[in-house]
Amino acid sequence: MSPVKRQRLMLVGFLVLGVSAAAALIFQAFQQNMMFFFSTSEVAEGLAPIDRDFRVGGVVVENSVSRASDSLKVVFDITDLKTPIQVEYTGILPDLFREGQGIVAKGQLNAQGVFVASEVLAKHDENYMPPEVAATLHKPPAAAY
C-alpha cells in the first residue's frame, strides 16, 4: 500500500473512532433518558420522577389481576421478580396482556404508592413456538403448583 493510501486509511479510521467516541459520550450523558422504562425495584427505591409521567416495566404477577364489574378498571401487580408494585388502569388492554406477561405501563405514582397508568403496552419476549410445543413446555411447572 502506498504511503498516501495508508494515510487516507488512517484518516478514515480516526474519523470512525472519533465519531464513535462522541456517540459514546453522548449516550453516557443521556443514559437515564435512553431507558424506555424503569424497573419496579428502581421505582421502589425512589429513582423514578415524582412530578411527571414515567414508564414502569415488569411481569404481571400470577393471580393479582382483578377487574371492576361496572367499569374497565383493572388492578394488578407487576414485578421485576424482586419488588412488586400495584398498578391501576382504566381502559382496553393489549392482546398479549395476561398473568406472567411482561408489560410497560405509563403514568404516575399516587399518594398510596399505587401506580396509576394512563397507557399499558405489552412487551413481547423473543421466544416463538407452536402452541403444542408451548403446552408441553408449560405443563410441568403448572403441575408442580
Added chain:
Amino acid sequence: MHPVLKWFYQWAVPHFVYPRIQTGLPWVALLASSLLVIGLVWGLVFAPADYQQGDAFRIIYVHVPAAWLSMLVYMAMTMMAISVLVWRIQVAELALIASAPIGAAFTLMALFTGAIWGKPMWGAWWVWDARLTSELILLFIYLGIFALYHAIEDKRQAAKAASLMTLVGVVNIPIIHYSVIWWNTLHQPPSLSKLDTPSIHPDMLWPLLITLLAFKLMYLWMLMLRLRTELLLRYPQSAWVQAIVQAMVQAQIQPTKDKSKDNAR
C-alpha cells in the same frame, strides 16, 4: 502482483464489471425470486402459528429480513465508502450510491411492518424506544446520503461527500443492534443471533432463514440493476459504452428490417 489481489482489482474496472452483471443478472433474479416465493409461502401458510400471537407472528418473515438487510446494506456501503476514500475506486462510488435507496426501502419496510405488528401486540403503532428511534435515524441517514450525492454537481466530489457521510453514520449500526441489550426497550431482544439456544422453534426458523437469504439476494439483484444503469450513465463517452449502445441500436433496427422484408414478400 499476487493473483488474489489481481482478482480483486479487476472488479474496479468498469468494462470488466458491466458484462459480468449482464451474465449474472438472470441467475441472481431467478434464485432470489424462487427463494422468496418458497420462503414466504412456507412461512405465511405452512409454518405453525405462534402460541401467544397466533397468525400475527407471521409478519416476522418480512419484518426480520427487512430489518436485517437495512443494516447489512449499510455495512456494504461502509466497505464501498472506504474503497472510495482510500483507493478512489469509481465502481465503488457508483455501487455506494446505487445501494442507498435500496437500503432506505428495506428500512422503511422494517419500520412499516413493525408498526402494523406493534398496534395489536404492544398496543401502540409507535413508541420512542431506543430500537425504533435508532432505526428511524437510519432511514434519515440513508436519505441524507442520497440527497447529498445528488446535491453536488461534480459527481467525483459528490461521491466523496456521500462516502464521508456514510462513515459518520456507521456509528448508528451497532447502536441499532445492541439497543435492545444496552437499554430497556419495548422491542424484544434478538431471537436469532444466539444460535446455540435458539428462541424460535425449528419449524418456524427454517422459512425465516430462507427469506433472509432471499432478501440478501434481492439486494444483490437490485444492486446489479441499479449499478448497470449507473455505469452506463457515468461513462457515456467510453468505447465500451459506445459499443453497447451500438449493439442496442442494431438490435432495435434489425427486427423492423426483417418485418419490412416480410411485407415486401
